[in-house]
Amino acid sequence: MSSFSDLVKKSRSIRRFDATRSISRDTLLSLIDTARFAPTGANKQPLRFFPITDRDACDKLFPLLHWAMALPDWKGPTTDERPTAYIIILADTEIVPEQRIAMDVGIAAQTIALAAAEMDLGCCMLGAFKKDDVTSCLKLPEALVPELVIAIGAKGETVHLVEPRKGNDLRYYRDEQDAHCVPKRPLSELVFEQDIL
Template identity: 30%
Template sequence: MNDFLELVKSRQSDRTYDTTRAVEPEKLERILEAARLAPSACNAQPWKFVVVTDKELSNKVGKATSGLGMNKFAKDAPVHILVVEESANITSLLGGKVKNKHFPLIDLGIAAAHITLAAESEGLGSCILGWFDEKEIKSLTGIPASKRLVLVITIGYSAKAKRQKMRKEKAKVISYNKY
């Protein structure tokens, strides 16, 4: 269990990638398998992962994530994993209506966590992006207009050293038996 905590401690959002190093296909396959195996409400697995590895396309997708000074680094990432929301199963949809929760978004967040932790375990950096031109990326990659692109995750070898993690004190975010 301590190994997992060390993995979590070392994982960070990397915004500088080594443009001379490609991500090995076997490492990428293990990362994608971790995403595929992520838990989901009622085992709905409401996701599709569109993996962009082509250098020219990756650059274009990266440019489509930048705007207003955001995510300028993404064009240098050798891999972009596009996290697309797919239809949930009926059990998940009904449960979500009853409980007023959209379970697929929670499920996609869990899958994204699996992707970033698996990348870290492979010695790779990652960054989860929520700011992007959805229409442009759909056009570039053939994602149907009816689908929702929820996240873009960059993957590559980090070109910078690890940073000190800044987190709130435990007492501010954890309590037992009452708020």
Template identity: 20%
Template sequence: MSKLVHQEAVFADVIRDRHSVRKYDPSFKISREELTELLTEATLAPSGANIQPWRFFVIDEPSLKQVLLPIAFNQEQVVQASAVIAVLADTQADSKVDQIYGAAVEAGYMTEQAKETLTANIRRHYADASAEVVSSLMVDCGLASMQLMLAAKARGYDTVAMGGYNKQAFQETFGIPDRYKSVMLIAVGKAAQQAHATVRLPIEDVTFWNEYTGEK
């Protein structure tokens, strides 16, 4: 088997084996070192103009998970999982544009002229945090979130993404400024019980080829 075929097989296993797990072994802990590695892998996801608007708020202290529990409507995975990662979208992500593009210039990936042009465009784009801007940030953060969950599965861990929580209470309780938009919570840990099986719609029920042919 060629290296490429082997990689494809491994990746196929990861995406097929990933399921939303809600029962975790509360005695199992993922080290902060490994959590940091997972987050680093998540940041390899693509983003518009490589602005990388995702920010991660990690809760791994048992006492703070208990604080989060009622905010997350008492979903038990919040306290059972090794950690809960809140994915945030930074509406002032352009604040790091000089750092990002400066590093790209230094690495030889971008010219200084391209950096100046892109920087000016990004600053104009972020000057007004419109619904369109926020929507694009949410897309970018969704890509990083999925990458995080796949990276966790590749390491033998399980996850569940949670949109069911009081976002306002979460940000107020944990002192997160309004510049950040709460995208989702992701519980990560060792499964104590397998996820229940799910089904997917046939691909022909969700795909159009080149033209809209009617409601599906």
């Protein structure tokens, strides 16, 4: 039986997809519909979600994104490996100033990532993108600011969770089998406690 913890472990950043497998608009709407119930500061619900499944629209957005800074020799997904859908999380700055929206974006994004993992889809959050170019590509009105791009598609790579390498090196890498490896710190390093009495 799969536990919630298994789902979180399964929900890895996927950067190589199967470009032959399209994602339906209904699938994206179902992911957004789940994120709708995520918490937001003061329940202001200041986020908007821009779903993209059209192949030409995906092709317009793709060059504006930056992939895997920690793999400088990798040029990003090839044409065969590109995501076939995107959800762009937008801040409605008429509801909340942009500086106060990052936590809501993170919570919504992880909710979408977990829902996608449950459907066995791959996704990758992309915070590094050409903001002005994405704004014009999406023809956004002034109040809507793109905060995070979530690339979505059928998985085209294997990802392993691993221990940090020597020297506590947390950079992700690809192993001899070309699997993507993501080091995670052990629990013992994460817990901070001291006597406060």
